[in-house]
Amino acid sequence: MRNTKTTLIILLGLMLSYSISAQNSGFLNQLRIGFGGGVNSAQIVDLEPYNIYEDLSGDTYLNTYSDIFQNIGNQYFVQIEWFNDYLIVALKPGTYTYRFSKLNELVFSNETVEQETPYLLRYFTVPLEVRYRFDLQRFRPYAGASIAYSNLLGSLDASNQTFISSRFTAGAVAGTYIDLRYVILDLNVGYHMGLHNITNKADRFETGGGETFAQDDIMLNDIQINLSVLFSLSKQKHYSNVECFY
Amino acid sequence: MLNAFINDMSKLLSHITLAGILLLIVTACEINQSDILPEDGFVKIYNHPDEELALYPESVVEMPDGSFIILSAVKDENADIEYPYTSLVRTSSSGVVSWTMDYQWLAPSSQLILQNGTLSFVAMDQQFNAYVVTVDPSSGSETAQQALDITMPLYSYTDEQGNLLVLGYDFITDASWIAKYNSNFQLQQSNRLHVNTDQLAYPIQQHLNKMGQDYPFFIGSYSNSSASGYFVNCFYNYTLRTVFLDGTSLSALGNIYSYQTEEGISSLIQKSGTLFGLTSYYEGNNYIMAGAEVDVLSSENIKDMPAETLYELTYRAAVMPLQLTTDTENFSLFASQTNDNSLVVYQYALESDSLLNTHTRDFDERVEVRDLIQTADQGIAILAGIYTLGKYKRPLLVKMPPGLFVPEED
Numbered sequence: 001m002r003n004t005k006t007t008l009i010i011l012l013g014l015m016l017s018y019s020i021s022a023q024n025s026g027f028l029n030q031l032r033i034g035f036g037g038g039v040n041s042a043q044i045v046d047l048e049p050y051n052i053y054e055d056l057s058g059d060t061y062l063n064t065y066s067d068i069f070q071n072i073g074n075q076y077f078v079q080i081e082w083f084n085d086y087l088i089v090a091l092k093p094g095t096y097t098y099r100f101s102k103l104n105e106l107v108f109s110n111e112t113v114e115q116e117t118p119y120l121l122r123y124f125t126v127p128l129e130v131r132y133r134f135d136l137q138r139f140r141p142y143a144g145a146s147i148a149y150s151n152l153l154g155s156l157d158a159s160n161q162t163f164i165s166s167r168f169t170a171g172a173v174a175g176t177y178i179d180l181r182y183v184i185l186d187l188n189v190g191y192h193m194g195l196h197n198i199t200n201k202a203d204r205f206e207t208g209g210g211e212t213f214a215q216d217d218i219m220l221n222d223i224q225i226n227l228s229v230l231f232s233l234s235k236q237k238h239y240s241n242v243e244c245f246y
Numbered sequence: 247m248l249n250a251f252i253n254d255m256s257k258l259l260s261h262i263t264l265a266g267i268l269l270l271i272v273t274a275c276e277i278n279q280s281d282i283l284p285e286d287g288f289v290k291i292y293n294h295p296d297e298e299l300a301l302y303p304e305s306v307v308e309m310p311d312g313s314f315i316i317l318s319a320v321k322d323e324n325a326d327i328e329y330p331y332t333s334l335v336r337t338s339s340s341g342v343v344s345w346t347m348d349y350q351w352l353a354p355s356s357q358l359i360l361q362n363g364t365l366s367f368v369a370m371d372q373q374f375n376a377y378v379v380t381v382d383p384s385s386g387s388e389t390a391q392q393a394l395d396i397t398m399p400l401y402s403y404t405d406e407q408g409n410l411l412v413l414g415y416d417f418i419t420d421a422s423w424i425a426k427y428n429s430n431f432q433l434q435q436s437n438r439l440h441v442n443t444d445q446l447a448y449p450i451q452q453h454l455n456k457m458g459q460d461y462p463f464f465i466g467s468y469s470n471s472s473a474s475g476y477f478v479n480c481f482y483n484y485t486l487r488t489v490f491l492d493g494t495s496l497s498a499l500g501n502i503y504s505y506q507t508e509e510g511i512s513s514l515i516q517k518s519g520t521l522f523g524l525t526s527y528y529e530g531n532n533y534i535m536a537g538a539e540v541d542v543l544s545s546e547n548i549k550d551m552p553a554e555t556l557y558e559l560t561y562r563a564a565v566m567p568l569q570l571t572t573d574t575e576n577f578s579l580f581a582s583q584t585n586d587n588s589l590v591v592y593q594y595a596l597e598s599d600s601l602l603n604t605h606t607r608d609f610d611e612r613v614e615v616r617d618l619i620q621t622a623d624q625g626i627a628i629l630a631g632i633y634t635l636g637k638y639k640r641p642l643l644v645k646m647p648p649g650l651f652v653p654e655e656d
Contacts, residue, residue: 050284054343056294056335106635108295113635149266149273166273201282205289205607214289 028233032081036186036228042071042098047197047217050204053106062105062114063216068223071100075125079186079228088131088142092228096125096150098220104213117213121163121220123150129173129190140177146170146190159207161200162215168195169221177230186228194219283340285312287625287647289607290341291632292316293640298323302330302456303616303641305356306629307365309383312339312622316629317358317367318641320348321456328455329353332369332379334386341643347386351379353454355399356464356617361408361429368394368402368412370454376414378402378431392431396423398450400480403465409434411465413480417447422480424465424496437496439482439489446481449507461486462512462564470519472543473499479511486510488524490542500543504528511548515567515578517596523578525556525565532559534580534592537599558584566618569596570626572652577602579651581618581628589613589628589644593651605650611636624648 044065051063077094098121106113131144150167152160171192178185197217204215294301302319309315314337319330329352336344351369359366365383370376376399380390396414403411408429416423421438428434452458464479468490475493482489487503488511502524504510509528516522522540526533526548533553540546556563563582570577576596584590587610593603609632617629625648632642 050288052289052291054290054292054337054341056292056343056346057296059295106293108293108297108638110297164276164279166276168273168277196277197279201279202287205287 030082030084031233032079032083032184032230033233034079034183034186034228034230035077036079036092036188036226037074037076038188038224038226040073040075040096040098040222040224041068042073042100043068043221043223044071044100045194045219045221047219049216050214051104052205052214053104055107059107061107062103063213064103065218066101066103071098073098073222075224075226077125077127077226077228079230081230083133085135086133088129088133088144090129090131091126092129092226093124093126095122095153097122098222102213102216115213117159117207119159120155120157121160122153122155123167124153125150125167127169127192131173133177138179140179141174142176143174144172146173146192148192159215161203161206163198164200167198167220169193170195175226182231184230184232186226186230188224188226188228190224190226191221192224193221285339285645286623288341288643288645290337290643291634291640292335292343292643293634293638297638300330300456300639301333301631301641302639303629303631304354305358305367306617306619306627306643307358307360308619308621308627309336309360310363313337313344314339314341314627314643315358315365315383316641316643317354317356319354319456327352327372328457329370329372330456332367334367334381335641336383336386337643341645345386347381349379349388351377353399355401355412357402357404359402359404359410361404364389366431368399368410370397370399374398374417376412378410378427394425394427394431395433396425396436398423398454400450400453400461400463401465403476405467405476411476411478413463413465413478415447415450415481417450420444420447422478422482424476424478424480424491426496435494435496437491437498439478439480439498441481442483446507450481459562460564461507462510464513466514466516468516468522468542470516470542472520472541475499477514477542479514481507488514500541500545502540502546502548504548509548510562512563513565513567513580515569517569517578521597523567523580523594523599524551525567525580525582526553527562530561532556532563532565532582535599536578536580536592536594536601556582558586558590560585560614564615566615566628568618568620568626570620570624570651572624572648574652577651579618579626581615581626583613583615583630587612589615589630591618591626591628591646603651605646607644609642613642621645624652625650 075096077092081090102117104115127148129146131142133142152165169192173190175188300321305317316335321330332349332351332354354369366380374397376394398415401413410427414423421440425436489501490499514524565582568579580592588606591605614631628644630642
């Protein structure tokens with residue numbers, strides 16, 4: 001954890017030093033800064049189940065996760081973009097919160113007990129998106145790719161110990177910029193795939209209660225819909241279909 | 247302008263790539279985890295869907311391939327016979343069930359006997375006669391049975407030479423009955439330790455049919471300059487006491503006694519020479535004497551030994567001792583259960599009474615420890631009973647990795 005924080009500080013330091021050098025080279029003219037937020041829907045891929053219960057009569061018990069469209073989370077981020085006529089590089093660091101539930105079943109002859117364990121995973125995430133833009137004047141649709149590094153934030157929920165803190169994702173994004181003269185809106189949809197198992201294998205049984213369940217090996221994918229408000233640091237020249245020069 | 251942008255982008259991307267590589271190096275180990283295997287540590291609860299069955303786990307052994315076999319006594323509410331029957335479960339090395347098998351033999355007693363690839367357990371027939379029953383570990387099918395010529399088996403133990411020791415109870419003469427057999431289960435020696443009262447046959451019967459107090463009967467080995475042989479926790483001369491027996495004649499030497507049957511030693515382990523570790527219970531409290539000097543030739547009152555109170559343990563808590571032998575260091579462990587539904591393992595230095603570590607694992611329901619073994623990877627496995635949903639008693643197997651007890655060097 002400490003090493004990860006150190007690395008994040010190094011990363012931010014590099015970016016800051018780069019920004020300073022960019023200012024010297026007039027790079028600010030191609031910079032947009034803003035903020036945004038949105039909703040996400042978490043999709044859990046069960047790589048390998050670990051059921052704490054073994055049935056002595058040979059049955060197997062239900063061990064699954066809630067559906068993708070029941071897992072509504074949210075995210076809030078700062079958005080920083082460098083752009084030219086066609087390409088945009090966007091950084092969207094912020095908190096990304098995912099919600100989902102684990103469903104377990106315990107079967108007896110005269111009763112079946114269903115156990116639902118809710119999860120809330122809040123990450124500090126630094127997504128990097130590279131977008132190719134089509135200029136349709138007021139609307140400027142784009143498509144691109146995304147990679148992101150996430151660090152799981154602390155939680156009082158004991159079951160969060162069953163996850164490692166790091167998470168890498170890659171995915172595809174699409175959306176459009178809407179030029180509103182003084183601000184630019186960025187409407188963005190993305191699908192992000194987890195690149196690895198996020199379960200802490202050494203602590204998969206530290207779920208807070210001993211016999212409820214054991215954490216499976218899982219991968220966390222998500223669909224995001226975001227809306228950002230961006231401000232250009234350069235003098236605005238083109239803001240509508242009707243050209244208007246000052 | 248485009249060239250300037252590309253140059254700036256190149257710089258930015260190179261910085262981000264550098265930072266990304268640093269991040270990858272830092273997080274690679276955390277993400278990789280390939281060195282952590284399912285069999286390193288796990289928790290498994292073995293549930294039977296029949297609510298009318300209560301499973302009382304008794305003993306666990308690790309097979310040479312790393313799998314486990316669990317012995318349980320199964321009490322059926324609807325059975326005509328009040329004594330529990332025997333059940334074996336074999337699991338994989340990660341605790342997944344391979345097979346289960348039930349047997350008509352009643353009131354199986356610890357411990358499972360694993361010798362030369364064969365597996366045996368001691369249980370009794372309906373007339374209280376003790377038998378050693380041998381099964382095929384690959385399928386669980388019964389392959390042989392042999393009468394042990396004692397009655398009411400309460401505990402079985404195999405020493406390092408492969409001899410079988412069985413503690414029984416003779417309800418005709420009212421005596422604890424200790425018998426020693428060779429590795430072919432031929433009787434070598436036996437001895438009766440008279441209780442001098444006929445008041446204990448009924449508690450023994452209740453102990454066997456799981457309807458009364460569960461007494462901490464056990465057998466172990468000791469060896470020092472004074473004598474060598476076995477210690478047996480059993481009823482003797484009105485009280486529950488630990489009796490030190492001569493290894494050949496099984497005659498009683500010294501003993502540690504307590505107040506009638508309300509007080510008792512719940513576990514005992516020889517650490518070295520005259521240094522023993524033991525636990526006891528009395529008046530609702532549990533006590534530990536992690537490094538007590540014991541003279542195996544004399545009679546001692548347990549109250550004369552300085553003890554530390556373990557307030558956290560349950561009423562008359564069962565305690566399972568173990569000498570954990572590792573490549574670097576040896577420890578003495580005592581596993582038990584707490585009032586807040588945790589399994590607890592006290593890790594002591596072998597040569598002293600220094601408490602090195604306390605390991606706990608929390609559960610939502612009441613747990614009762616039944617067996618503790620060292621696994622081949624120098625970790626431990628704890629067999630316990632758990633009241634699933636607070637109602638149904640089921641076996642619980644917890645495997646703990648060696649890293650818990652011997653910290654890995656940086």
